[in-house]
Amino acid sequence: MERCGQWPADSPWLREAFAALPRDRFAPQRLWRWDGWAYVPVDRAADPDGWASELYGGVSSAAVTQLTGGLPSSSLSAPGAVADMLDSLRLEPGHRVWDVGTGQGWTAALSAWRAGPGLVVSSEVDERLAGFARERLAAAGLDAEVRTGDATRGGVPGGGQVDRLHATYAVESVPWSWVEAVRPGGRIVYPWGRLGYVALTVADGGAGARGWVHGLAQFMGDRHAPAQATDGPAAHVAVRAGADPQVRRVLDRDPAGLEDWDLRFAVRVAVPDAVLTTEQGPEGPAVLVHDGALSWAEFRAGADGRPVLLQGGPRRIGDEVMAAWDQWERLGRPELYDYGVTLTPDAQWAWHGSPDGPRWPIAQPAPAGR
Numbered sequence: 001m002e003r004c005g006q007w008p009a010d011s012p013w014l015r016e017a018f019a020a021l022p023r024d025r026f027a028p029q030r031l032w033r034w035d036g037w038a039y040v041p042v043d044r045a046a047d048p049d050g051w052a053s054e055l056y057g058g059v060s061s062a063a064v065t066q067l068t069g070g071l072p073s074s075s076l077s078a079p080g081a082v083a084d085m086l087d088s089l090r091l092e093p094g095h096r097v098w099d100v101g102t103g104q105g106w107t108a109a110l111s112a113w114r115a116g117p118g119l120v121v122s123s124e125v126d127e128r129l130a131g132f133a134r135e136r137l138a139a140a141g142l143d144a145e146v147r148t149g150d151a152t153r154g155g156v157p158g159g160g161q162v163d164r165l166h167a168t169y170a171v172e173s174v175p176w177s178w179v180e181a182v183r184p185g186g187r188i189v190y191p192w193g194r195l196g197y198v199a200l201t202v203a204d205g206g207a208g209a210r211g212w213v214h215g216l217a218q219f220m221g222d223r224h225a226p227a228q229a230t231d232g233p234a235a236h237v238a239v240r241a242g243a244d245p246q247v248r249r250v251l252d253r254d255p256a257g258l259e260d261w262d263l264r265f266a267v268r269v270a271v272p273d274a275v276l277t278t279e280q281g282p283e284g285p286a287v288l289v290h291d292g293a294l295s296w297a298e299f300r301a302g303a304d305g306r307p308v309l310l311q312g313g314p315r316r317i318g319d320e321v322m323a324a325w326d327q328w329e330r331l332g333r334p335e336l337y338d339y340g341v342t343l344t345p346d347a348q349w350a351w352h353g354s355p356d357g358p359r360w361p362i363a364q365p366a367p368a369g370r
Helices: 013-020 048-055 079-089 106-115 127-139 176-181 233-240 255-259 261-270 317-330
Strands: 030-034 039-043 063-068 071-076 097-100 120-124 145-148 162-167 182-191 197-202 209-215 247-250 275-281 284-290 296-301 307-312 339-343 348-352 359-361
Touching: 013 079, 013 106, 030 048, 039 048, 079 106, 079 162, 079 182, 079 197, 079 209, 097 106, 106 120, 106 127, 106 162, 120 127, 127 145, 162 176, 176 182, 182 209, 197 339, 233 275, 233 284, 233 296, 255 261, 255 275, 255 284, 255 296, 255 317, 261 317, 284 317, 296 317, 307 317
Parallel strands: 097 120, 097 162, 120 145, 162 182
Antiparallel strands: 030 039, 030 063, 063 071, 182 197, 197 209, 209 339, 247 307, 275 284, 284 296, 296 307, 339 348, 348 359
């Protein structure tokens, strides 16, 4: 963290908390490593060095701790992302905290170290994970409560309101119950869908919440939400299913431009279900796009060396990506930090520059009871 400059300057307490509560105290004896084809187990007893390398692979590396159906369903989040998000939470001693998505209990532990005894309650939908986290929190001597339940469908366990809400799994739209759970002036920090995380401040009277995008992050999604499309060339191949392109056209720009993370974030805002993957080929990088269902596109060099767009399926998702790219250019190629999110009881939207600037609706489920 020190070598990479990852310690947030405004939250020096995080360095102390990380030292007091290292990740290995909250890691299970088995982790999972991607070998290029599938996830394979890495057991601490059989391969302690490999286990440690997987756990401390880097400040931007999560450690997979659980598989469901062969795919990751829980992890210890990347240390850099955890530090950034807790810095954005602006957590102070005495704050009451709702930690949403306990996992192995590490973020609940860090929050409890800062807030104080009896002030952190954490929700976990998986009873086995909840039990594991309770054991690790108790072993660390921390007074933090772990409740089993679905945080996207209810309020604060035990009732009342909190000063801070920190989510460790991604949601595209924020449950309104989360806004109701936080006192006016309080903070909500959450991973936003496929990419990015947002820090919101709850308005006076609890009438809404808004705030800025604070960084890049990719987290596992809500288990009860519609499944998100998976990343990687294999997922694109599955959507394309061997179909020939229905549309082919020459482009006036280099597809390599789509490797810019600020542009990718702009595409994420405008076309939230588009999955972009870069594949290296003999003619250079190709950007593959799909929607996780039936539509796909490929930005690549053509046979004559000129860039081309190929696409197929019921929607022209490549054209949608191009439109988002054009809009990003017209806006002056903004950074991801130039975007924000506003929530009201009836609508949610992303915006650029200011809450009154260009906006994009965020799809949300109907409020409970409607």
